[in-house]
Amino acid sequence: MWEYTDKVKEHFLNPKNAGEIENADGVAEVGSMACGDALKLTFKTDGEGKIEDAKFQTFGCASAIASSSALTEMIKGKSIEEAAKISNQDIADYLGGLPKEKMHCSVLGQQALEKAIANYRGETIQEKEGEVVCECFGITDREIEKAIRENNLTTLEEVTNYTKAGGGCENCHDAIRGMIADIRSEEKPVITPHLSNIKKMKMIDETIENEIRPSLKQDGGDIELVDVIGNRVLVKLQGSCAICKASQQTLKNFVEAKLKEMVWPELVVEEVTQ
Amino acid sequence: MKTIYLDNNATTQVAEEVMEAMLPYFREYYGNPSSAHSFGGQVEKYIREAREKVALLLGAEPEEIVFTSCGSESDNAAIRSALELNPEKRHIVTTRVEHPAIKSLCGHLAGQGFRITEIPVDSDGQLDMGRYEESLTSDTAIATIMWGNNETGVIFPVEQAAALAREKGILFHSDAVQAAGKIPINMKESNIDILSLSGHKLHASKGVGVIYVRKGVKFAPFIVGGHQEMGRRGGTENTAGIIGLGKACELAVEKLEEENTRVKKLRDKLETEILQRVPNTKVNGGPSERLPNTTNISFEFIEGEAILLQMDELGICASSGSACTSGSLQPSHVLRAMGVPFTMAHGSIRYSLSVYNTEEEIDFVIDSMPPIIEKLRAFSPYWKKGKIACTTS
Numbered sequence: 001m002w003e004y005t006d007k008v009k010e011h012f013l014n015p016k017n018a019g020e021i022e023n024a025d026g027v028a029e030v031g032s033m034a035c036g037d038a039l040k041l042t043f044k045t046d047g048e049g050k051i052e053d054a055k056f057q058t059f060g061c062a063s064a065i066a067s068s069s070a071l072t073e074m075i076k077g078k079s080i081e082e083a084a085k086i087s088n089q090d091i092a093d094y095l096g097g098l099p100k101e102k103m104h105c106s107v108l109g110q111q112a113l114e115k116a117i118a119n120y121r122g123e124t125i126q127e128k129e130g131e132v133v134c135e136c137f138g139i140t141d142r143e144i145e146k147a148i149r150e151n152n153l154t155t156l157e158e159v160t161n162y163t164k165a166g167g168g169c170e171n172c173h174d175a176i177r178g179m180i181a182d183i184r185s186e187e188k189p190v191i192t193p194h195l196s197n198i199k200k201m202k203m204i205d206e207t208i209e210n211e212i213r214p215s216l217k218q219d220g221g222d223i224e225l226v227d228v229i230g231n232r233v234l235v236k237l238q239g240s241c242a243i244c245k246a247s248q249q250t251l252k253n254f255v256e257a258k259l260k261e262m263v264w265p266e267l268v269v270e271e272v273t274q
Numbered sequence: 275m276k277t278i279y280l281d282n283n284a285t286t287q288v289a290e291e292v293m294e295a296m297l298p299y300f301r302e303y304y305g306n307p308s309s310a311h312s313f314g315g316q317v318e319k320y321i322r323e324a325r326e327k328v329a330l331l332l333g334a335e336p337e338e339i340v341f342t343s344c345g346s347e348s349d350n351a352a353i354r355s356a357l358e359l360n361p362e363k364r365h366i367v368t369t370r371v372e373h374p375a376i377k378s379l380c381g382h383l384a385g386q387g388f389r390i391t392e393i394p395v396d397s398d399g400q401l402d403m404g405r406y407e408e409s410l411t412s413d414t415a416i417a418t419i420m421w422g423n424n425e426t427g428v429i430f431p432v433e434q435a436a437a438l439a440r441e442k443g444i445l446f447h448s449d450a451v452q453a454a455g456k457i458p459i460n461m462k463e464s465n466i467d468i469l470s471l472s473g474h475k476l477h478a479s480k481g482v483g484v485i486y487v488r489k490g491v492k493f494a495p496f497i498v499g500g501h502q503e504m505g506r507r508g509g510t511e512n513t514a515g516i517i518g519l520g521k522a523c524e525l526a527v528e529k530l531e532e533e534n535t536r537v538k539k540l541r542d543k544l545e546t547e548i549l550q551r552v553p554n555t556k557v558n559g560g561p562s563e564r565l566p567n568t569t570n571i572s573f574e575f576i577e578g579e580a581i582l583l584q585m586d587e588l589g590i591c592a593s594s595g596s597a598c599t600s601g602s603l604q605p606s607h608v609l610r611a612m613g614v615p616f617t618m619a620h621g622s623i624r625y626s627l628s629v630y631n632t633e634e635e636i637d638f639v640i641d642s643m644p645p646i647i648e649k650l651r652a653f654s655p656y657w658k659k660g661k662i663a664c665t666t667s
Contacts, residue, residue, distance in 0.1 A: 018653035058653060060580070061577050160603070
C-alpha cells in the first residue's frame with residue numbers, strides 16, 4: 001500500500017472542484033485510458049487574465065485525483081502568468097509530497113495546466129510534440145527531456161516514476177538511458193567564478209592554519225605549506241606525521257578533502273620530502 | 275470501525291484453533307525435534323501427526339509431504355529440482371497467468387538459456403489445451419500449471435494436463451496454493467507429480483508451506499542442510515508453524531463443504547448484486563469454473579486503487595489488478611493475458627472470501643459499492659462518454 005500524506009488523502013476523499021466548466025476559457029485533456037490515468041482540466045477567467053474558477057475530471061488512482069484537485073485549488077485566483085509558472089514539483093509540494101513512484105501524477109497535472117493555458121492563449125498545440133520513445137505509454141522524447149531537466153533526474157527508474165516511460169515492455173530502456181547520459185553530460189561542474197591565485201593561496205593558508213593544523217597537532221604532528229602551483233598544493237609533513245605510516249591517508253582523506261571542500265574542488269595535495 | 279476482510283487470496287486470518295495448537299510449541303515444547311533428548315525429540319511425534327493431517331487434506335501419503343517455508347519456496351523447489359535431475363532437458367511449459375513465484379522464476383531461467391513456453395488463455399481465462407499439448411516435447415523438463423488462479427479464481431484442468439504430461443513422460447507440477455482447502459484434492463487418483471501449498475492461505479500462519487512429492491518421483495532438495503524432511507529440505511523445522519498447518523488442514527477438511535456451499539453462495543450473492551446494482555461491470559473469468567470464494571469484478575472507466583482506498587475508508591479489504599496497486603505501470607499480467615480491455619482492466623477489484631465471512635458483511639459490501647463507484651465515476655472524464663456509448667450500442 002502506498003504511503004500517502006494526509007493532504008493527499010484529504011484531496012482524494014473530498015476532492016475540490018470536481019467537474020467541468022461549460023464554455024471554459026481554457027480546456028485541456030491529457031493522458032489516456034490505456035495509460036491508466038487521464039485528466040481533463042477546464043478553467044474560466046475574469047476577462048482580465050485572472051483564473052476565476054477551475055474544475056477537473058480525472059480517471060486514475062488516488063494520487064492522480066489528489067493532484068488534480070490540488071492543481072485546481074492552486075490556480076484559482078492566480079493570473080495566467082502566475083499559473084504558468086507552476087511546476088509538477090509545486091503540485092507535489094502542495095500535497096506534502098507524493099511517493100516517488102507516483103510523481104507522474106503531478107507531471108500529468110502540470111501537462112494539463114500547460115495545455116489549458118496554451119488553449120486559453122489560442123496557441124496551436126500540437127498533439128504530442130517530438131518523437132515517441134516509449135511506445136507502451138506514448139511518451140515522447142520532448143516529455144522525457146522536460147522531466148529530466150526540470151526535476152534533475154539521473155536514473156531510468158526516476159524517469160519511469162515521473163513520466164511512466166519505460167514502465168511497460170522495457171524496449172525503450174536503452175534510449176532513455178542514452179537521453180539521461182546526453183543531458184547530464186551537457187552539465188559542467190559548478191566552478192566558483194574567478195578565484196585569483198593570490199586569493200587561492202590565501203585561502204589555502206587560512207584553511208591549513210585554522211582547520212587542518214589544530215587537528216594534526218592533537219596527534220603530535222604538523223604541516224607546512226611549501227608552495228602552490230596551479231592546483232597543486234605542496235606540503236611538508238612534520239612532527240609525528242613525518243614518521244606516521246598512515247600519513248599518506250591523512251594527506252588524501254583529510255588534508256586534501258578539507259582543502260577541496262573549503263577552497264577549490266580541483267586541488268591536489270602533494271607531499272614534498274626534500 | 276469493523277474490518278471486513280475480503281482479501282483471503284492474499285492471506286487469511288490464523289484460525290483460533292490453529293493459534294491454540296501452535297502456542298505450546300513456542301512456550302513449552304520449544305525443543306529441536308532432531309535432538310537426542312526426549313524434551314526435543316518428543317516434538318517429532320507431533321510433526322508426524324501434522325504431516326498426516328496435511329496428507330489427509332491432499333489425499334496423499336504422509337511420506338509424500340515435505341514442509342517448506344512458503345508457497346514460493348515450494349514452487350522454486352519443484353522447478354529447480356526438475357532441471358537439476360534432467361540436465362539434458364532445457365524446456366519448461368507453463369502458463370501466462372501463473373503466480374510470480376513461477377512466472378518470475380521462469381523469466382529468470384529464460385535469462386540463463388532455458389526455453390520457456392507460456393500457454394495463453396482466452397478471454398474467459400481458460401487455458402488453450404491444444405497449445406499445451408503441442409508444446410510438450412522430449413526436451414521438456416517440467417510442465418507447471420496452477421490449479422486455481424489467485425486473481426480470477428479460474429480453475430485449470432490440471433488433471434487433464436497432468437495426464438497428457440505423463441503420457442509423454444514429463445514431470446508435472448501444479449501450484450495449488452489457492453486451490454487447497456477450497457476444492458477437493460485427491461492425489462491418490464491424480465497424475466500430478468509435485469504440488470505446492472501455502473499455510474497462510476488456509477488459516478495457518480505465514481512462513482510455512484508444503485511441497486507434495488509423489489512417491490517414486492525423484493526430488494533434489496532446494497535447501498541443502500540437515501537431514502530434516504528425509505533429506506528433502508534442510509533446516510530446523512518451523513515446529514509451531516507445521517503444527518498449526520496440520521491443524522489448519524484438519525479444519526479445511528471439515529470446512530470444505532461449507533466453503534463450497536455457504537461461502538460460494540455468499541460469493542455468488544456479492545457478485546450478482548454488484549452486477550445488478552452497478553452498470554458497466556463485468557466478472558473477469560465469469561463464465562469459467564472458478565474457486566468458490568473468489569470474484570474479480572471490473573468497474574468500467576475508473577481506476578482500481580481509487581476504488582480500494584474508498585473501500586478502505588469503510589473498513590473493507592480487497593485487492594485490485596490495476597496498474598497503480600501492482601506497483602508497476604501496467605494492469606495485472608493475468609487480466610492482460612485474458613485481453614481484458616484497458617477500460618475494464620484498470621478498474622478491477624478482487625473480492626476473496628473465507629469461511630469467516632458473514633452474510634451481514636457481504637450485505638454491507640453490496641450496499642457500499644454502488645455509492646463508491648458512482649462517486650468516482652462522477653468525476654471520471656470517460657464516464658459520460660461511456661454511458662453514451664452504451665446506450666447507443
